[in-house]
Amino acid sequence: MLTALTREVSEALGACELTHLTRAPIDIERARAQHAAYERALAVAGCQVERLTSDPTMPDAVFIEDSAVVFDEVAIVTRPGAASRRAETEAVAQALALYRPVKSIQTPGTVDGGDVLVVGRRLFVGRSTRTNDDAIAQMHQILAPFGYTVCAVPVRGCLHLKSAVTALTDNLLLANPEWIDKGLFSTFGFVDVDPLEPMAANALRIGERIIYPIVFPRTAERIAGHGLQLHTIDVSELAKAEGAVTCCSLIVNS
Ligand code: CIR
Secondary structure, rough: EEEEEEEEOOOOHOOOOOEEEEOOOHHHHHHEEEEEEEEHHHOOOOOEEEOOOOOOOOOOOOOOOEEEEEOOEEEEEOOOOOOHHHHHHHHHHHHHHOOOOOEOOOOOOOOOHHEEEEEEEEEEEEEEOOOOOHHHHHHHHHHHOOOEEEEEEEOOOOHHHHEEEEEEOOEEEEEOOOOOOHHHHOEEEEEOOOOOOOOOOOOEEEEOOOOOOOHHHHHHHHHOOHHHOOEEEHHHHOOOOOOOOHHOOOOEEE
């Protein structure tokens, strides 16, 4: 069974962290409606959805992916790169403790889950404004005994590694080649985003299904061309906070 942990949209989402976007007004009710539709897509994909609460002191809490990375053997609770987001991890650690032994990244390490791409037993970790080498070394130490390899990937031009590359299958990645060096992923095939859709590399794969933003039709066509089944949803309000589809859930094989 799959459990998807999600987190309520904070009424303070408008005060979120922003790195590459200019602040635009966010309609909280619309954001909440889009988030609910996202949760329905998770349910259609076979997940039991468990939504954690948030509060006005945690504008970015809906982006729960950044608080942890979940493996079959262990959950790693992160130390987010933005100081404003560090209080988010406590409730996530508590929720995950019901499913997994929990390990935590220690200071001076910082990592956002959005920088961690897991494909099978291979981890690719973005070296970004949010994630540093100390945290990457800590993750290697925690995961090496379980047979995972960890590869650091420099990220340029975007917030997180998974803004630039995500997995469509065990062998096929979706990428914006402007933001990463594809050579670091040498054994994989690639679908490149359409050049007119630079933000289109973030897809959420659940089993055979791909949850994907509706605003990237050109790239969606490229993905569908590989015989993959897309469930498109509107997350435009969350995108104003620099969120996409992977960042709003933690998927736990339960
Ligand atoms: C932030 O800057 O931290 C949030 N406004 C957006 C985080 C999005 N997270 C993700 O893509 N994993």
